[in-house]
Amino acid sequence: MTGGMPEVDRAAASRAAVAARRARAAVKSAVAAGERTALDVAETAWRDPASAESGLRVPELLGSLRGLGPARVAEVLTLLGIAPGKRVGGLGRHQRARLREWLRAREETPGRGRLVVLAGPTAVGKGTVAGYIRAHHPDVLLSVSATTRAPRPGEVDGVHYYFLDDAGFDDLIARDELLEWAQVHSAARYGTPRPPVEAALASGRSVLLEIDLQGARQVRAAMPDAVLVFLLPPSWEELVRRLIGRGTETPEEQARRLETARVELAAQDEFDELVVNDDVSRAAQEVVDLLAVPSGGARPSGRAGSAR
Numbered sequence: 001m002t003g004g005m006p007e008v009d010r011a012a013a014s015r016a017a018v019a020a021r022r023a024r025a026a027v028k029s030a031v032a033a034g035e036r037t038a039l040d041v042a043e044t045a046w047r048d049p050a051s052a053e054s055g056l057r058v059p060e061l062l063g064s065l066r067g068l069g070p071a072r073v074a075e076v077l078t079l080l081g082i083a084p085g086k087r088v089g090g091l092g093r094h095q096r097a098r099l100r101e102w103l104r105a106r107e108e109t110p111g112r113g114r115l116v117v118l119a120g121p122t123a124v125g126k127g128t129v130a131g132y133i134r135a136h137h138p139d140v141l142l143s144v145s146a147t148t149r150a151p152r153p154g155e156v157d158g159v160h161y162y163f164l165d166d167a168g169f170d171d172l173i174a175r176d177e178l179l180e181w182a183q184v185h186s187a188a189r190y191g192t193p194r195p196p197v198e199a200a201l202a203s204g205r206s207v208l209l210e211i212d213l214q215g216a217r218q219v220r221a222a223m224p225d226a227v228l229v230f231l232l233p234p235s236w237e238e239l240v241r242r243l244i245g246r247g248t249e250t251p252e253e254q255a256r257r258l259e260t261a262r263v264e265l266a267a268q269d270e271f272d273e274l275v276v277n278d279d280v281s282r283a284a285q286e287v288v289d290l291l292a293v294p295s296g297g298a299r300p301s302g303r304a305g306s307a308r
């Protein structure tokens with residue numbers, strides 16, 4: 001057999017390709033909007049090889065899920081042993097079984113709360129946004145960290161931090177009672193007590209951790225379901241203004257923190273969601289939306305919705 005398709009067939013084929021692409025986009029939007037579950041899409045693909053669902057690539061399907069940015073999608077693909085170019089309908093039997101099990105596990109944990117990590121450079125407003133959420137959403141547990149730094153005037157033990165000496169902090173580590181911990185700004189140690197977080201999640205309450213980059217990485221490793229949010233300043237100049245405006249650090253300390261901030265900003269791609277803190281209540285609302293336990297694993301706003 002030689003020669004291409006006749007003109008009319010080629011035109012028809014190209015119309016069909018456009019229609020198929022539109023149909024796949026509609027499937028993705030339905031998952032992103034929570035109208036369909038990803039598991040339902042996959043099952044449809046496997047029942048009907050000619051369906052739009054079947055033609056969807058696996059990363060597109062996963063990327064429509066809430067809290068799954070490109071970095072997390074790549075991790076999940078590796079975990080499931082699925083190449084990035086694979087279409088849902090083209091998966092082998094074992095790959096289908098692994099994807100089905102993974103999607104089912106995601107959908108079957110609505111009784112559990114969601115763990116969201118809020119990180120970002122110094123003075124971007126992590127404390128301010130977390131404080132806003134504490135005040136307006138008492139249903140969310142804002143984890144209280146343990147630290148070896150001295151209390152500042154007005155700080156209350158057990159409210160702002162659990163203030164410990166080095167021996168007390170060592171003891172928590174030895175008893176494996178910290179979900180993560182890190183030495184921050186080369187000064188004090190900070191860590192997240194594990195028991196309150198696990199109890200809250202098990203009871204269906206969502207938990208917000210406001211921790212540094214090293215801690216965020218540890219949480220990702222320990223709790224792969226956690227959603228990692230990176231808070232961004234509207235601009236570098238505004239970040240510098242906020243740090244100086246806060247007036248809680250000496251000029252030398254400010255310079256040191258800005259150095260760290262540059263390194264931290266470079267790590268933003270490791271995060272699932274980017275939220276720009278231009279307006280506190282709006283940024284807080286974006287974080288709260290991510291804390292809401294998904295019904296069926298769909299995400300209300302994606303990475304594309306947060307400015308990059």
Ligand SMILES: Nc1nc2c(ncn2[C@@H]2O[C@H](COP(=O)(O)OP(=O)(O)O)[C@@H](O)[C@H]2O)c(=O)[nH]1
Nearest residue numbers: 145146181182184190191192210211212214215
């Ligand atoms: N890894 C980790 N970092 C934390 C924890 N608690 C606070 N941090 C981080 O430690 C830093 C706090 O230092 P600082 O800016 O002096 O402000 P503070 O929040 O008033 O102590 C921030 O970067 C926090 O995100 C924690 O439990 N674990």
Ligand SMILES: Nc1ncnc2c1ncn2[C@@H]1O[C@H](COP(=O)(O)OP(=O)(O)O)[C@@H](O)[C@H]1O
Nearest residue numbers: 122123124125126127128242246277278279280
């Ligand atoms: N959206 C915002 N617009 C203007 N200023 C802000 C905003 N968010 C926080 N700030 C201010 O920026 C400074 C740093 O905020 P803070 O919450 O202490 O940062 P972080 O906890 O990230 O170090 C504070 O003076 C705070 O009032």
